[in-house]
Amino acid sequence: MGPTNPLLWFGLTTGGILLVVIWVLLSLAFLLLADRKIWAGVQMRKGPNVVGPFGLLQSFADFFKFVLKEIVIPAGADKAIFLLAPLISLILGFVGWAVVPFAPGWVVSNLNVGILYLLAMSSLGVYGIIMGGWASNSKYPFLGALRSAAQMVSYEVSIGLIIITVILLAGSMNLSTIVEKQSGWIWNWNVFGGGGLKNLVILPVMVVAMGMFYISALAETNRPPFDLPEAESELVAGYQVEYSSTPYLLFMVAEYSNIVLMCAMISVLFFGGWNPGFPITFTAGWPPFLVNFLLALVFYAKIVFWFFMFAMAKAIVPRYRYDQLMRLGWKVFLPTSLVLVAAVAAWRVFGPAA
Amino acid sequence: MPLQAIAFYLLAFVTIAAGLLVVSARNPVHSVLFLITAFFSAAGLFVLLGAEFLAMLLIVVYVGAVAVLFLFVVMMLDVDFAELRQGFAQYLPIGGLVGGILTLEMVFVAATVATNGAASKNPLPNASPGGVPNTEAIGRVLYTDYVFFFQLAGLVLLVAMIGAIVLTLRHKPGVKRQDIGKQVARTPKTGMELVQIKPGEGISE
Numbered sequence: 001m002g003p004t005n006p007l008l009w010f011g012l013t014t015g016g017i018l019l020v021v022i023w024v025l026l027s028l029a030f031l032l033l034a035d036r037k038i039w040a041g042v043q044m045r046k047g048p049n050v051v052g053p054f055g056l057l058q059s060f061a062d063f064f065k066f067v068l069k070e071i072v073i074p075a076g077a078d079k080a081i082f083l084l085a086p087l088i089s090l091i092l093g094f095v096g097w098a099v100v101p102f103a104p105g106w107v108v109s110n111l112n113v114g115i116l117y118l119l120a121m122s123s124l125g126v127y128g129i130i131m132g133g134w135a136s137n138s139k140y141p142f143l144g145a146l147r148s149a150a151q152m153v154s155y156e157v158s159i160g161l162i163i164i165t166v167i168l169l170a171g172s173m174n175l176s177t178i179v180e181k182q183s184g185w186i187w188n189w190n191v192f193g194g195g196g197l198k199n200l201v202i203l204p205v206m207v208v209a210m211g212m213f214y215i216s217a218l219a220e221t222n223r224p225p226f227d228l229p230e231a232e233s234e235l236v237a238g239y240q241v242e243y244s245s246t247p248y249l250l251f252m253v254a255e256y257s258n259i260v261l262m263c264a265m266i267s268v269l270f271f272g273g274w275n276p277g278f279p280i281t282f283t284a285g286w287p288p289f290l291v292n293f294l295l296a297l298v299f300y301a302k303i304v305f306w307f308f309m310f311a312m313a314k315a316i317v318p319r320y321r322y323d324q325l326m327r328l329g330w331k332v333f334l335p336t337s338l339v340l341v342a343a344v345a346a347w348r349v350f351g352p353a354a
Numbered sequence: 355m356p357l358q359a360i361a362f363y364l365l366a367f368v369t370i371a372a373g374l375l376v377v378s379a380r381n382p383v384h385s386v387l388f389l390i391t392a393f394f395s396a397a398g399l400f401v402l403l404g405a406e407f408l409a410m411l412l413i414v415v416y417v418g419a420v421a422v423l424f425l426f427v428v429m430m431l432d433v434d435f436a437e438l439r440q441g442f443a444q445y446l447p448i449g450g451l452v453g454g455i456l457t458l459e460m461v462f463v464a465a466t467v468a469t470n471g472a473a474s475k476n477p478l479p480n481a482s483p484g485g486v487p488n489t490e491a492i493g494r495v496l497y498t499d500y501v502f503f504f505q506l507a508g509l510v511l512l513v514a515m516i517g518a519i520v521l522t523l524r525h526k527p528g529v530k531r532q533d534i535g536k537q538v539a540r541t542p543k544t545g546m547e548l549v550q551i552k553p554g555e556g557i558s559e
Contacts, residue, residue: 006357081387112487116410123418127390130422134383134429142429149426153419160414173489323532 086250089128093254133239144238148229179273263306
């Protein structure tokens with residue numbers, strides 16, 4: 001696979017990485033605005049509407065404001081780790097995109113264990129927060145960091161188990177293969193059981209898995225209603241209290257990149273990735289680039305839909321209390337996802353799909 | 355492959371340097387962070403060997419979960435740095451002895467391989483035997499030949515988990531806990547009481 005010349009390979013891979021990063025960054029600028037607009041819409045406000053038409057350039061104005069401000073480092077802070085934390089957050093927010101397949105063959109690195117790689121990178125995301133919170137040498141950031149560590153480790157468990165159900169259905173850990181298995185009609189999507197009408201029996205199981213994955217993704221990315229690491233009513237802004245200017249911007253970009261990555265994950269794992277939900281036989285004579293581009297747009301539309309769901313959750317759900325969060329993670333999601341794994345495994349062994 | 359050689363030497367250097375810094379860093383939090391760097395580079399070495407499943411497991415389990423808890427604990431410790439440095443001189447002889455023996459053994463192994471001894475005749479382990487990805491290869495032996503050991507490992511972990519719960523679970527008397535079922539089932543009838551108060555007497559309770 002790929003060109004054999006190392007230099008050509010290097011050039012192509014670098015080009016692909018640049019393309020994905022620029023695409024993600026540009027998308028983030030507008031998704032951030034969309035987030036604020038949706039939130040405003042629910043509360044019957046207008047949201048940002050001053051910079052550019054409909055406020056479309058608001059994110060860019062914010063960007064310049066952040067970059068031009070002074071970086072304040074607290075006196076007692078561990079300087080190296082304090083500055084390293086947002087960088088690590090940003091890097092970990094973006095490396096996950098390396099294995100996301102945008103269209104057939106459009107993926108930076110087609111890893112065999114792509115899904116595990118995504119899980120690993122999202123589990124590393126906690127380091128940026130915990131390092132930032134500790135290095136600030138202040139009470140609120142530290143409490144935020146500790147909360148974040150416990151919260152993210154707890155919800156990774158259920159995310160991992162739910163991912164296993166999808167792996168069992170697809171029989172592969174390669175994200176491209178998982179998406180290809182869901183091609184054709186809409187009932188081939190994993191949320192409907194994956195693999196034709198005969199698998200529709202486990203639809204209830206997979207819908208529950210999808211819902212739990214969505215909620216765990218909210219917790220994993222520290223989004224409301226699980227934004228306890230930065231609960232402003234208790235911890236001012238949690239681990240971000242001491243951060244200003246560009247480091248704060250990096251934290252925020254990383255957070256949003258992680259959220260969009262989670263949206264992409266839900267689309268890939270449960271909703272068929274680039275597959276539109278009906279057989280695309282009529283594109284047989286079209287140039288492959290055009291087809292791929294259209295499929296990538298389908299995938300993008302799914303990501304934007306899930307981002308909308310994330311924004312709605314932020315707008316309408318009140319924040320959880322910390323003990324409720326832990327109870328939900330350990331006493332509800334963990335046993336339920338274990339049962340789901342057992343159910344899907346049994347279906348794969350004894351069901352007609354075996 | 356020069357590209358692989360560059361990657362190997364870079365990762366190996368980072369692993370060893372991070373390992374050294376784990377023991378020489380003054381601040382224990384820095385030590386844990388260097389430990390994480392070492393884990394991470396070791397995962398990179400696994401990828402170079404073609405064992406991508408092990409690499410990802412190393413990151414998910416050790417870096418993503420175990421090291422986070424390390425960091426969690428170390429950050430909350432109230433450490434006396436002066437006392438730590440005294441300990442360094444105290445443990446130097448025994449630490450040096452262990453390190454010396456390990457170095458000597460590695461030198462012997464390297465020498466045997468270099469002089470075409472017995473060890474060099476073993477072929478390199480194949481990361482994907484029979485052409486299947488190594489995830490599948492591990493699964494095939496883990497759930498067939500080694501299934502009892504696998505179950506036993508699970509049992510050991512279960513015992514450890516139960517032990518931790520038994521050691522730390524205490525039911526303190528007088529603690530008010532939330533019972534969601536009770537809260538939801540609460541009605542005006544059970545939740546309040548209407549009392550007729552005579553003027554100037556108040557309520558007895």
